[in-house]
Amino acid sequence: xxxxxxxxxxxxxxxxxxxxxxxxxxxxxxxxxxxxxxxxxxxxxxxxxxxxxxxxxxxxxxxxxxxxxxxxxxxxxxxxxxxxxxxxxxxxxxxxxxxxxxxxxxxxxxxxxxxx
Amino acid sequence: xxxxxxxxxxxxxxxxxxxxxxxxxxxxxxxxxxxxxxxxxxxxxxxxxxxxxxxxxxxxxxxxxxxxxxxxxxxxxxxxxxxxxxxxxxxxxxxxxxxxxxxxxxxxxx
Numbered sequence: 001x002x003x004x005x006x007x008x009x010x011x012x013x014x015x016x017x018x019x020x021x022x023x024x025x026x027x028x029x030x031x032x033x034x035x036x037x038x039x040x041x042x043x044x045x046x047x048x049x050x051x052x053x054x055x056x057x058x059x060x061x062x063x064x065x066x067x068x069x070x071x072x073x074x075x076x077x078x079x080x081x082x083x084x085x086x087x088x089x090x091x092x093x094x095x096x097x098x099x100x101x102x103x104x105x106x107x108x109x110x111x112x113x114x115x116x
Numbered sequence: 117x118x119x120x121x122x123x124x125x126x127x128x129x130x131x132x133x134x135x136x137x138x139x140x141x142x143x144x145x146x147x148x149x150x151x152x153x154x155x156x157x158x159x160x161x162x163x164x165x166x167x168x169x170x171x172x173x174x175x176x177x178x179x180x181x182x183x184x185x186x187x188x189x190x191x192x193x194x195x196x197x198x199x200x201x202x203x204x205x206x207x208x209x210x211x212x213x214x215x216x217x218x219x220x221x222x223x224x225x226x
Contacts, residue, residue, distance in 0.1 A: 004158075033214075042203050042216035043159065056213060091158060105214065107158035 002026065004094050004108035012114045013082045021077045021111045023092030031095030032075050033105060034067055036088045043091055049075060082115045089113070118142040120217035122204050127223045128194055136189045136220045138204030149205040149214060150178050150189045159203055162189070191222075199224045 005024040013019050025032050031050055035043035036059075045059040051072035060067070064083075069075040079086055089112050093105035119141040128134035140148070147166040151159035165171060165180035165187065177190040189202055201219040208215070 035216075040218075040221075042205070042218045045213060045215065048213060104161055104164070107160070109158050 004092055004106055006090075006092050006108040006111050008111060009109060010112050010114075012116060015082060015084060015115055017082050017115075018078065018080045019082055019113065021079075021090050021113070023075045023077070023094075023108060025073065025075070025092070025094030026096070026106055027073075029094035029096055029106075030072075031105075032069060033093045033095065034075070034077050035091040035093065036061075037091055037110070038088045046077070046090075079113075082113075084115050087113055087115045118206050118208060118215045120204055120206060120215065122202075122217045122220045124218070125221045125223070127225060128191075130194055130196060130224055130226050132194050133190065133192050134194060134222065136191070136202050136204075136222065138187045138189075138217060140185050140187070140204070140206055140217075142185075142206055142208045142215075144208045145182060146207040146209070148178075148180055148187050149203075149207065150176075150187075151203040151205060151216075152200050153203060153219065154200045162202075194224050196224050196226070198222065 007022045033048050034046040037043045047067045048056040049069045052069050064080045066078045089110040091110045092108045095105050122138045149164050150162040152162050153159040163178040170179045175192045180187045201221045203219045204217040206215045
């Protein structure tokens with residue numbers, strides 16, 4: 001079956017450009033997460049959706065970052081006026097409810113963003 | 117908030133056993149994940165511990181002590197393909213948010 005897909009896989013942006021990163025979750029998964037992973041670090045939480053509702057955006061580093069999931073399926077992470085510190089891998093994960101406890105998260109391959 | 121500590125790097129020999137430790141501080145603990153991440157790839161789920169004790173799954177086992185804020189991942193009969201980063205991650209609080217540690221990069225040598 002299809003897993004989580006993300007596009008583009010690689011993106012090079014000039015400083016100041018806007019970018020949009022897409023995530024296609026596993027069909028039927030209610031929960032969707034975005035993470036930012038810098039080189040040599042663990043993923044850092046950005047935001048969380050349950051269906052189309054954005055329940056937590058506390059991890060978004062600035063108001064230049066915006067995420068949406070208008071129909072409760074595909075999600076887009078948009079970064080406006082990119083800065084060099086935005087260079088990272090952006091991971092999307094969709095969640096399947098475990099028998100007990102939180103959602104088990106299935107990760108996409110990520111989008112590697114390089115801001116020059 | 118949460119605080120997660122794990123060694124940055126480890127090296128082990130093919131065929132041997134290695135234990136990767138993770139200590140944490142948190143409030144509202146729900147459970148602890150271990151993920152494997154090969155270089156340039158997405159993390160993949162290994163285990164989730166809610167209760168104290170050891171859970172075994174093939175060559176991989178995970179242990180949790182909630183009172184000590186401690187977990188470890190045990191890898192037996194190491195193979196070269198086990199060279200990867202191993203991420204300890206906490207689920208705490210009221211919902212699905214998971215906080216990851218920085219990961220332990222394991223190198224398996226012949």
